[in-house]
Amino acid sequence: MPKPKPPVGHLPQVCTAEPAGIARAAEVILAGGTVAVPTETVYGLAARADDDAAVAGIYRAKGRPDFNPLIVHVPDLATAQELAMFDPPALALAEAFWPGPLTLVLPRRVGARLAAAVSAGLPTVALRCPAHPTMQAMLQAAALPLAAPSANRSGGVSPTTAAHVVGSLGERVDLVIDGGETARGIESTIVAVRPDGGWQVLRPGPITQAEVAAVIGEANVLAAPVDRIEAPGQLSSHYAPGKPVRLDADGAMPDEFHIGFGAIKGDVSLSASGDLAEAAARLYACLHAGAAAEQPRIAVAPIPQTGIGVAINDRLGRAAA
Structure with a gap:
């Protein structure tokens, strides 16, 4: 079946997260196309993970370098165990945090039905079992693991709404499922579990x-x-809004759009009450607002380096790089 494509110069079709929209999205996925779908973290650009051409469509749509691996989303632990080797620590983490915003980097099983490109030539695979009902419905409808990095141009600010996806990718994505604003607003924590028993956080979240x-x-x-x-x-350099970003800014220069936090008000605020979870949920929305503002530069108030603040500062540091 040929892959559905929108007319050149037209925006992608946007569906609601109702059964009809999920069914249409599954058709696009099975035909080798790409679908932007909400997760509890950010919107992902999903394609079937077992097909080289479909995975290439993700890299092409995002303009993503092919040495940068993709996260494969699965509906449950049993499916994940068909794709990767789980030792006791990995199994304990999956049982503790799945479904949820944790990605595990594990040794890829020999013969796993995955396109080589999802691992970017590495002997490992990054796996996540998402908690969002729309992504879970997509996984059930397609009955396939789905590769799904964030649904934006490579290196840009991640999307937390369907409008962000359309604004970033436009006709590069075949279909967008609008499931509203994402709850967490920041990408999953990525943990690599090593064969020697060691582990490390590759991306805070x-x-x-x-x-x-x-x-x-x-x-x-x-x-x-x-x-x-x-x-x-x-x-x-990642999560960049296309403007210079200055961090730890108690105040703003005249040419800066100021993102506040806590007592520092700013033009917009990550969290007026100083709540780090709220700040994480609003981070990309505020960066998108700064990107659209008339000021040529962005300044961001200091964020505490505690709890999820570590992940927020990681994203801000890469945005400013």
Whole structure:
């Protein structure tokens, strides 16, 4: 069946997260197309993970470098175990945090039905079981694991609404499912579990390193590698709004759009009450607002380096790189 394509110069079709929209999206996925779908973190650009051409469509739509691996979304632990090797620590993490915003980087099983491109030539695969009902419905309808990085141009600000997806990708995506604004607003935590029993956080996210350590122990934690890309979000420059970004800004210069936090008001605020969970949920919406503002520069108030603030500062640091 040929892959459905919108007319050149037209925006993609947008469907609601109702059964008819899910069914239409599954048709596009099975035909090798791409569908933007909400998760509890950000919107993902999904394609069937077992087809080289379909996965190539993700890289092409995003303008993503082919050395940057993709996260494969699965409906449950049993499906994940068909694709990767789970040792006791990995199994404990999956049982503790799935479905939810945790991605595990694990040794890929020999013969796993996955396109080679999802791992970018590495012997590992990044797996996540999402909690969002729309993404779960997509996984059930397609009956396939889905590769799904964030649904935006590579290196840009991640999307937390369907409008962000359309504004970033336009006709590059075949279909968008509008499931409203995402709840977490920041990408999943990525943890690599090594064959020697060690583990490391490759990308901070909603689940903190302390929460991971509470399940599998602090003794074997390793420093994240800095000389190779093993997972999404490790590029030094990422999540960029297309303007210079100044961090730890108590105030703004006349040419700056100011993103506030807590007592620092700003033009918009990540959280007026200083709530880090709210700040994470609003981070990309505020960066999108800054990108659309008339000021040529963006300034961001200081964010505490505690809890999920570690993940917020990670994204801001890469946005400013």
